[in-house]
Amino acid sequence: MTLNAFQADIADPGAVDLAQRLISARLDVRGAGGVIIETEAYGLDDPASHSFKGMTPRNASMFGPAGHAYVYRSYGIHLCLIVVARRGEAVLLRAILPDPGVESMTARRNSPQLCNGPGRLAEALGIRLENDGVTLDGTGLSIVLSGDMPDLLVGPRIGISKPTERPWRFGLAGETGPSRAFPPYAKSL
DNA sequence: CCAACGATTCGCT
DNA sequence: GCGAATCGTTGGC
Numbered sequence: 001m002t003l004n005a006f007q008a009d010i011a012d013p014g015a016v017d018l019a020q021r022l023i024s025a026r027l028d029v030r031g032a033g034g035v036i037i038e039t040e041a042y043g044l045d046d047p048a049s050h051s052f053k054g055m056t057p058r059n060a061s062m063f064g065p066a067g068h069a070y071v072y073r074s075y076g077i078h079l080c081l082i083v084v085a086r087r088g089e090a091v092l093l094r095a096i097l098p099d100p101g102v103e104s105m106t107a108r109r110n111s112p113q114l115c116n117g118p119g120r121l122a123e124a125l126g127i128r129l130e131n132d133g134v135t136l137d138g139t140g141l142s143i144v145l146s147g148d149m150p151d152l153l154v155g156p157r158i159g160i161s162k163p164t165e166r167p168w169r170f171g172l173a174g175e176t177g178p179s180r181a182f183p184p185y186a187k188s189l
Numbered sequence: 190c191c192a193a194c195g196a197t198t199c200g201c202t
Numbered sequence: 203g204c205g206a207a208t209c210g211t212t213g214g215c
Binding site: 072075090094113161179 | 194195196197198199
């Protein structure tokens with residue numbers, strides 16, 4: 001099995017570890033993209049994770065090779081783009097700083113809010129359901145880690161109704177672009 | 190077969 | 203801040 005550059009960089013990543021490393025990484029989708037500033041980790045033994053109850057037709061990509069995309073439809077309306085980590089673990093991309101490709105993103109979005117929120121981000125970048133399962137390096141979708149160790153914000157995940165809450169939401173410190181502000185008690189790593 | 194439920198967003202109050 | 207929109211997936215009967 002051959003690994004592409006991204007897969008080699010993240011070798012056997014846990015979701016929490018990968019979620020942190022993806023902050024400040026660069027995402028590109030067919031020429032549009034930006035710096036990732038907000039992520040969330042989802043684990044295997046995690047009631048909030050789609051993988052919690054095992055593999056189903058929808059979440060099969062979460063059990064595939066690390067470094068691939070998991071795309072699913074949310075609330076019957078939006079799409080979300082997720083980076084697969086270790087088997088059954090994954091990282092939801094919640095916000096990027098839109099550049100380059102602002103013009104094409106603006107055309108796809110009917111709002112000045114381009115990429116702050118998982119559904120908005122997916123729409124702005126033109127993510128499609130058929131992108132589910134594709135590798136994140138070389139098929140139109142790519143991620144390149146920055147190599148930096150940026151200051152991270154940490155807080156509870158968003159939109160989770162499960163009782164078990166974990167501080168698995170990460171943000172780039174100093175950015176005003178996240179989908180929602182980090183709570184005052186959010187701490188840096 | 191049918192009912193419940195979202196890893197959300199948008200618009201209105 | 204709150205509720206509607208919207209529909210595929212999932213699980214129970």
